[in-house]
Amino acid sequence: MLDTFIAALDWLGITVFAVTGALVASRKQMDVVGFALLATVTGVGGGTVRDLCLGLVPVFWVEQPAYVAACVAVAVVVFFTAHIPESRYRLLLWLDAAGLSFFCIVGAERALDAGTGPAVAIMMGIVTATIGGVIRDVLGGEIPVVLRKEIYVTAALAGGLAFVGLVVAGVPQLPAAATGFAVCFVVRGAALLRGWSLPVYRPRPGRDPGDLGL
Amino acid sequence: MLDTFIAALDWLGITVFAVTGALVASRKQMDVVGFALLATVTGVGGGTVRDLCLGLVPVFWVEQPAYVAACVAVAVVVFFTAHIPESRYRLLLWLDAAGLSFFCIVGAERALDAGTGPAVAIMMGIVTATIGGVIRDVLGGEIPVVLRKEIYVTAALAGGLAFVGLVVAGVPQLPAAATGFAVCFVVRGAALLRGWSLPVYRPRPGRDPGDLGL
Amino acid sequence: MLDTFIAALDWLGITVFAVTGALVASRKQMDVVGFALLATVTGVGGGTVRDLCLGLVPVFWVEQPAYVAACVAVAVVVFFTAHIPESRYRLLLWLDAAGLSFFCIVGAERALDAGTGPAVAIMMGIVTATIGGVIRDVLGGEIPVVLRKEIYVTAALAGGLAFVGLVVAGVPQLPAAATGFAVCFVVRGAALLRGWSLPVYRPRPGRDPGDLGL
Numbered sequence: 001m002l003d004t005f006i007a008a009l010d011w012l013g014i015t016v017f018a019v020t021g022a023l024v025a026s027r028k029q030m031d032v033v034g035f036a037l038l039a040t041v042t043g044v045g046g047g048t049v050r051d052l053c054l055g056l057v058p059v060f061w062v063e064q065p066a067y068v069a070a071c072v073a074v075a076v077v078v079f080f081t082a083h084i085p086e087s088r089y090r091l092l093l094w095l096d097a098a099g100l101s102f103f104c105i106v107g108a109e110r111a112l113d114a115g116t117g118p119a120v121a122i123m124m125g126i127v128t129a130t131i132g133g134v135i136r137d138v139l140g141g142e143i144p145v146v147l148r149k150e151i152y153v154t155a156a157l158a159g160g161l162a163f164v165g166l167v168v169a170g171v172p173q174l175p176a177a178a179t180g181f182a183v184c185f186v187v188r189g190a191a192l193l194r195g196w197s198l199p200v201y202r203p204r205p206g207r208d209p210g211d212l213g214l
Numbered sequence: 215m216l217d218t219f220i221a222a223l224d225w226l227g228i229t230v231f232a233v234t235g236a237l238v239a240s241r242k243q244m245d246v247v248g249f250a251l252l253a254t255v256t257g258v259g260g261g262t263v264r265d266l267c268l269g270l271v272p273v274f275w276v277e278q279p280a281y282v283a284a285c286v287a288v289a290v291v292v293f294f295t296a297h298i299p300e301s302r303y304r305l306l307l308w309l310d311a312a313g314l315s316f317f318c319i320v321g322a323e324r325a326l327d328a329g330t331g332p333a334v335a336i337m338m339g340i341v342t343a344t345i346g347g348v349i350r351d352v353l354g355g356e357i358p359v360v361l362r363k364e365i366y367v368t369a370a371l372a373g374g375l376a377f378v379g380l381v382v383a384g385v386p387q388l389p390a391a392a393t394g395f396a397v398c399f400v401v402r403g404a405a406l407l408r409g410w411s412l413p414v415y416r417p418r419p420g421r422d423p424g425d426l427g428l
Numbered sequence: 429m430l431d432t433f434i435a436a437l438d439w440l441g442i443t444v445f446a447v448t449g450a451l452v453a454s455r456k457q458m459d460v461v462g463f464a465l466l467a468t469v470t471g472v473g474g475g476t477v478r479d480l481c482l483g484l485v486p487v488f489w490v491e492q493p494a495y496v497a498a499c500v501a502v503a504v505v506v507f508f509t510a511h512i513p514e515s516r517y518r519l520l521l522w523l524d525a526a527g528l529s530f531f532c533i534v535g536a537e538r539a540l541d542a543g544t545g546p547a548v549a550i551m552m553g554i555v556t557a558t559i560g561g562v563i564r565d566v567l568g569g570e571i572p573v574v575l576r577k578e579i580y581v582t583a584a585l586a587g588g589l590a591f592v593g594l595v596v597a598g599v600p601q602l603p604a605a606a607t608g609f610a611v612c613f614v615v616r617g618a619a620l621l622r623g624w625s626l627p628v629y630r631p632r633p634g635r636d637p638g639d640l641g642l
Contacts, residue, residue, distance in 0.1 A: 028361070031412035033368040037340075037360075048267065053476065055485030057269030058328075065333040083417055116486075119493040126465075134567070139348070139358065144567065146465075147456070154461045198459035203511055242575070245626035247582040251554075251574070262481065271483030272544075279547040297631055353562070353572065 005174055006109050009181070010047075011070070013102030016095040017132050018043035018071040022078035023092045024140035032079045038136060039075035040068055045132035050107050050124050054114045093192055096133055096145060097155075101184035103129035104156040105163050105177045118164045125160035126153060151191035154198060159184025219388055220323050223395070224261075225284070227316030230309040231346050232257035232285040236292035237306045238354035246293045252350060253289035254282055259346035264321050264338050268328045307406055310347055310359060311369075315398035317343035318370040319377050319391045332378045339374035340367060343398075365405035368412060373398025433602055434537050437609070438475075439498070441530030444523040445560050446471035446499040450506035451520040452568035460507045466564060467503035468496055473560035478535050478552050482542045521620055524561055524573060525583075529612035531557035532584040533591050533605045546592045553588035554581060579619035582626060587612025 021042030025035040044061045051059040061067040085091045107128025111121040130146050130153060137144040146152055163180025167173055190196045235256030239249040258275045265273040275281040299305045321342025325335040344360055344367060351358040360366055377394025381387055404410045449470030453463040472489045479487040489495045513519045535556025539549040558574050558581060565572040574580055591608025595601055618624045 026415045026417070029414045029416070030361075031365075031368070031414050033365075033371060033412065034361075035415070037367050040337075052266055052480055053485070053487050053490055055487075055490075057267070057271070057485070058330075059267050059269075061337075062267060062269075062325075062330055062334050065331055065337075068333065068337055079415055082415060111490075114486075116490055117493055119496065120490050123468075123489075123493070123496055138352070138566070139361070141361070147458075147462075147567070147569070151459075151461075153465050154459070157461060198461065200457045200459050201454045201463070201507055201510065202457070203454070240629045240631070243628045243630070244575075245579075245582070245628050247579075247585060247626065248575075249629070251581050254551075266480055271481070271485070272542075273481045273483075275551075276481060276483075276539075276544055276548050279545055279551075282547065282551055293629055296629060352566065353575070355575070 005177065006106060009102045009177065010106045013099045013106055014043040014047070014067055015070060015074060016102070017046075017099040017136075018074040019078055020092050020096045020099065020133070021071075021136045021140075022075045023082060023088050023095075024136055024142060025075070026078065026082040026088060027142075028140055032076060035075040035079045036072045038140060039078070040071040041139065042132045042136040043071040043074075044068065045135045046103055046107070046128040046130065047110075047132075049131050050110060050128045053127070054111060054116070054124070056110075056114060093145070094189075097185060097188040097192060099132070100129045100152070100156050100188055101159055101181045103132075104159040104184050105180045108160045108164050108180075109173070109177065112164070112167065118168055121164050122157065122160040125163070126156045129156040149200070150195055150197050151187060155184045155188035155191065158187050219391065220320060223316045223391065224320045227313045227320055228257040228261070228281055229284060229288055230316070231260075231313040231350075232288040233292055234306050234310050234313065234347070235285075235350045235354075236289045237296060237302050237309075238350055238356060239289070240292065240296040240302060241356075242354055246290060249289040249293045250286045252354060253292070254285040255353065256346045256350040257285040257288075258282065259349045260317055260321070260342040260344065261324075261346075263345050264324060264342045267341070268325060268330070268338070270324075270328060307359070308403075311399060311402040311406060313346070314343045314366070314370050314402055315373055315395045317346075318373040318398050319394045322374045322378050322394075323387070323391065326378070326381065332382055335378050336371065336374040339377070340370045343370040363414070364409055364411050365401060369398045369402035369405065372401050433605065434534060437530045437605065438534045441527045441534055442471040442475070442495055443498060443502060444530070445474075445527040445564075446502040447506055448520045448524045448527065448561070449499075449564045449568075450503045451510060451516050451523075452564055452570060453503070454506065454510040454516060455570075456568055460504060463503040463507045464500045466568060467506070468499040469567065470560045470564040471499040471502075472496065473563045474531055474535070474556040474558065475538075475560075477559050478538060478556045481555070482539060482544070482552070484538075484542060521573070522617075525613060525616040525620060527560070528557045528580070528584050528616055529587055529609045531560075532587040532612050533608045536588045536592050536608075537601070537605065540592070540595065546596055549592050550585065550588040553591070554584045557584040577628070578623055578625050579615060583612045583616035583619065586615050 018039040021038040022035045025038040104125040108121040108125035111124035159180045162183040166176035232253040235252040239252040318339040322335040322339035325338035373394045376397040380390035446467040449466040450463045453466040532553035536549040536553035539552035587608045590611040594604035
């Protein structure tokens, strides 16, 4: 039951991230193979780095190629339907938010399952949730969403903290995972809707951080 | 005999990719150590990611440092001879095409050898063939060749598909590898000579994909 | 004693690289979570790739989460104090030089310890010393310090060469490590103070390497 639930979150996360990769490909007017490549690296990138760092090799998509097939199928569908949504970038950001929320739980759960402590599990949730999007944006020539001013990594941190905290406190993993997912999605969603952000670093008055000291 | 043949393809791929890395270094007017660094990461980058994902660690160049030595030697030679060719960028693209063709076979063969299924093997061929060039272009500040409009990843896909398809169909690996190499090189070469490309994603008429939804 | 010494170098390297990551975050006016993320990937990035390539998994910070905690703590301190130094970029370059010198020794020592030959050990020193900074600069949108004209990778090469050469020659690891550190720091420091550089590649007279052949 739990395994099924986590596996479902994993599939959902991979699928929505694959869609975001294909949407970036559509913004760059790539061909269908470019769509498949960006969809796949975005969908499986975060989990790959997680598995490598935890020593879980061969990595998950080598063991279960269905993940790669799903990313390719998603890419083909998006190639023929990406003209439908009003704003592809807005859709991309919301799907990315969903993927972030799925993966901060899946990554943390995989790490706990591999025997790490809670701090490393939260870290692995963040790694799993953010790296696919970073690869997507670097390959696609977009500004990495992780560098945008509104809250992003913080949402994955909050979701992972909630999930791992509840598990450590003895709450069963299923409600803990659902809570963690909700926390991450609400925080990131609020950031998207209202531009929520944390206070940023402010240099001394009258000092421009960009070019001093160059 | 087969092992020797695949090993030869591997050495050829590493060498030509090392030359492309050194040529990018020459375009950026680096010093000889910069040449050696870019040549080495380009030459061994794809195979390193392949070995990591398959769980073949330590990775191949840790086991056989001669690969690294070869990349460094190539870099030194290019440092003193890069002024000879008429167009270094044109040369770079053709050597990159050769490396792509060598590596899409070597990567797939290594994966089959490690016991993966055919789909993962083709994927590993693509990973091995493209990641070295991506690292080279990102580090060297060039537009990644993988993002260019003409056919690129598709050639590696076609070569891997031909090779793995023939092997699965019972053809001995040697002619299968030679065929796969030829398929990839011909497809990519035609793309270079004639600008072959697949149909790209087209947004709705009158709609500019670049800035809508930002 | 030796273990303690190498562990101390490792901690010093991680800490100074974490500071450089946080300084880049301050130049980009990120929030405190962005500081923590950039500090952590810069501090542990090089060692992570080293451990992966050597097959030492789970990687070091999964085994000892205190490293991650230290990077986060460093990031918080820098968030509140980065306005103090006159020139943050100058400070960043000097701390980066210190980190480079610590890590070219630590990386080489870890590789020798894992049973590699001297050439691979020097290579691992360079990998460990440079990759954290590359990730930092790519994520932070800075020009990678590894691509700057003055000597950089060469310093890590010189330090690793001195350390591994002395160890192979029978010198105890402690003085060998101290010498290697000094060599790297002096070479890189001289490059920073006096703009030392190696001769760069020169195209034929009257030929501009940047746009010919495009």
